[in-house]
Amino acid sequence: MANLLIVEDDDLLRDGLTDLLRQAGHRIDNCADGLSAKDALEAQQVDAVLLDLGLPKLDGMDLLRWIRQRFETLPVMILTARDSIDDRVEGLSSGADDYLTKPFNNAELTARVQALLRRASLPATQKDTGNASNGLRMDPDLPRVWIHGVASELTQREWELLSLLQQRMDKVVSREDVTAAWQNESAEPLASNALEVYIHRLRRKIKGSGLNIRNVRGLGYMLETL
Numbered sequence: 507m508a509n510l511l512i513v514e515d516d517d518l519l520r521d522g523l524t525d526l527l528r529q530a531g532h533r534i535d536n537c538a539d540g541l542s543a544k545d546a547l548e549a550q551q552v553d554a555v556l557l558d559l560g561l562p563k564l565d566g567m568d569l570l571r572w573i574r575q576r577f578e579t580l581p582v583m584i585l586t587a588r589d590s591i592d593d594r595v596e597g598l599s600s601g602a603d604d605y606l607t608k609p610f611n612n613a614e615l616t617a618r619v620q621a622l623l624r625r626a627s628l629p630a631t632q633k634d635t636g637n638a639s640n641g642l643r644m645d646p647d648l649p650r651v652w653i654h655g656v657a658s659e660l661t662q663r664e665w666e667l668l669s670l671l672q673q674r675m676d677k678v679v680s681r682e683d684v685t686a687a688w689q690n691e692s693a694e695p696l697a698s699n700a701l702e703v704y705i706h707r708l709r710r711k712i713k714g715s716g717l718n719i720r721n722v723r724g725l726g727y728m729l730e731t732l
């Protein structure tokens with residue numbers, strides 16, 4: 507089961523695709539224009555996008571370019587009636603992972619979506635540094651985390667700190683380790699209680715994930731499962 511976003515302005519087709527892929531066991535969110543698709547992608551975790559090219563408000567090709575800047579590895583399948591060679595080439599060179607021309611066969615569409623997700627899951631799994639049994643997933647590209655599929659924005663420093671803790675899950679990370687990681691990234695001097703402040707904020711931001719940052723007195727901090 508995957509979270510799929512369908513972006514299609516034709517109501518009948520959008521509803522049909524939604525039903526079809528729900529029956530295939532996926533969670534579906536759908537949008538009728540490019541701008542609301544952007545909002546949907548910012549607000550939740552999406553595993554793959556089915557994208558029509560001719561869209562109101564923001565064209566599908568422009569949305570695709572935006573997706574590639576923002577979510578480098580998110581799988582995108584273009585669904586379009588435009589079947590000329592030029593459109594195919596433009597779609598693929600703009601970063602689409604697959605291309606299906608309307609009208610399409612339902613069984614083929616379902617199979618191609620499965621193939622897209624299967625291919626995507628290989629690198630995505632390797633990039634997941636966390637324990638799959640908890641509800642926290644670090645975004646590999648942007649300073650944010652997903653807690654049970656809901657985005658939580660972090661500062662760059664919070665993200666660095668949490669990455670470090672997560673890489674060493676169930677092991678103590680010392681104050682010196684954190685300071686060293688932060689120094690690589692900024693020359694700004696840190697207040698003496700800065701680490702405590704960041705830990706405090708992170709604890710609030712990862713609340714509900716099933717993970718906790720434990721204070722190991724005299725040694726440092728440890729990320730553990732609750």
Ligand code: CA
Pocket residue numbers: 514515516558559560561
């Ligand atoms: Ca359209």
